[in-house]
Amino acid sequence: MRIRPKNDDNSENNIFWVTMTDLMTALVLVFIVLFFYTYMTSYYEKIQEKLEQKNASQALEETLKEQNIDANIDKATGVVKISDLELFDVNSYELSEKGKKYLDKFAPAYLNSLFSNNYMKDNLDKIIIQGHTDSQTFKGKFSDDEQYMKNMDLSLKRAYAVANYMTNTPYNKSHGNRLRKMIIVEGASFSNPILVNGKEDFSKSRRVELKLVMKGKSK
Numbered sequence: 001m002r003i004r005p006k007n008d009d010n011s012e013n014n015i016f017w018v019t020m021t022d023l024m025t026a027l028v029l030v031f032i033v034l035f036f037y038t039y040m041t042s043y044y045e046k047i048q049e050k051l052e053q054k055n056a057s058q059a060l061e062e063t064l065k066e067q068n069i070d071a072n073i074d075k076a077t078g079v080v081k082i083s084d085l086e087l088f089d090v091n092s093y094e095l096s097e098k099g100k101k102y103l104d105k106f107a108p109a110y111l112n113s114l115f116s117n118n119y120m121k122d123n124l125d126k127i128i129i130q131g132h133t134d135s136q137t138f139k140g141k142f143s144d145d146e147q148y149m150k151n152m153d154l155s156l157k158r159a160y161a162v163a164n165y166m167t168n169t170p171y172n173k174s175h176g177n178r179l180r181k182m183i184i185v186e187g188a189s190f191s192n193p194i195l196v197n198g199k200e201d202f203s204k205s206r207r208v209e210l211k212l213v214m215k216g217k218s219k
Helices: 008-066 097-116 118-123 144-166 173-182
Strands: 080-083 124-132 183-187 207-214
Touching: 008 097, 080 097, 097 118, 097 144, 097 173, 118 124, 124 144, 124 173, 144 183, 144 207, 173 183
Parallel strands: 124 183
Antiparallel strands: 080 207, 124 207
């Protein structure tokens, strides 16, 4: 007659729990590895995307320089800032002759550079043309809200004037259908002034910006 040792039940239970512990440890390790792999893949994709966008912005800058077109370009984002002094007379939203000559050179170079770049061709979603004013007030008795909205109206009309003229310049018209779906016109009034040493630089605040929005990104 065989007598079962008193600790047999405990041994079986210990074996069970050891097995479950090993299994849970393995699952945790697998989860950590998958999480790390996913994170690193996403991280490197973002780095690569930023690098490609930076290269596209640099290509745009080089194109404009080659054609002797003066433009303030943010190399990281591709945002182009054009002073209103290049485009408009004081308090006017009608393009000056100087402004038209500038856009005659700038617009085809800018648009053709965007559409000929492989990264931009695949990823560009919107081109936002945004007008900005300085915070100086209009003459007359207007409330703060009225002053802001009068500047909003001016900034919007200036942005529209630039967009309207750009689409009539001799850029590569094979991209016309896509361009028409991309352009957005905005006015920003004096909501985003340019500060120099803590004070607004009125001449720099008065500008038109061209912003690029990539697919899947918010502006």
